[in-house]
Amino acid sequence: MSRAQSDSAEPQPIDPRTLLGINSFGQPIWRAVVQAGLFFTVAGLGLSMALGQPPKPELGWSIALLGLVAGIVLPGLATFGGRRRVELFEEGFVVRSMFHTRQHRWTEVSDFVLATMLPGRGMRQTYVVYDAEGDRGLLVRLNRFLSGRGRSLPIGLEPAHMPGNAVTVALTLNAWRERALDRANAEHG
Numbered sequence: 758m759s760r761a762q763s764d765s766a767e768p769q770p771i772d773p774r775t776l777l778g779i780n781s782f783g784q785p786i787w788r789a790v791v792q793a794g795l796f797f798t799v800a801g802l803g804l805s806m807a808l809g810q811p812p813k814p815e816l817g818w819s820i821a822l823l824g825l826v827a828g829i830v831l832p833g834l835a836t837f838g839g840r841r842r843v844e845l846f847e848e849g850f851v852v853r854s855m856f857h858t859r860q861h862r863w864t865e866v867s868d869f870v871l872a873t874m875l876p877g878r879g880m881r882q883t884y885v886v887y888d889a890e891g892d893r894g895l896l897v898r899l900n901r902f903l904s905g906r907g908r909s910l911p912i913g914l915e916p917a918h919m920p921g922n923a924v925t926v927a928l929t930l931n932a933w934r935e936r937a938l939d940r941a942n943a944e945h946g
Contacts, residue, residue, distance in 0.1 A: 800824030
């Protein structure tokens with residue numbers, strides 16, 4: 758391999774202006790389709806239980822209804838309802854999960870790093886973790902034990918208007934945090 762080819766194989770640094778131009782992350786539509794498909798599969802299993810031999814309608818119809826409702830509601834809320842999203846502002850950021858919303862100031866959080874979860878052989882999920890001031894509780898301690906940090910962002914977030922992954926999310930959040938800390942230091946020093 759020539760020198761020019763090996764240089765082009767090295768990762769190119771990302772322009773901080775590009776990172777600072779990103780102001781939200783959300784769940785991509787393809788994840789909603791996969792989630793809906795998984796829940797509809799559960800609905801199909803419930804239907805086969807309700808109508809199968811021997812039929813078990815009391816259990817089958819319940820599972821079918823649960824799978825159908827979850828297949829519509831959860832991906833719809835996450836993707837189109839904006840429930841799984843992170844929005845960035847000059848003062849801080851807001852993390853919207855399925856069932857709760859948290860707001861943090863840039864000065865109250867640590868840097869953002871990547872953690873990896875291995876749900877099965879050959880599968881790897883990478884997500885972003887951080888610490889926030891005042892973190893306490895059993896879930897925070899459990900997350901710190903598993904990932905080294907007390908809080909995590911929802912898995913599978915991508916920038917709203919460009920391709921990206923957990924690495925892009927961590928780099929962007931760190932760039933916004935650094936800019937906010939530099940401004941705070943300039944005002945106080």
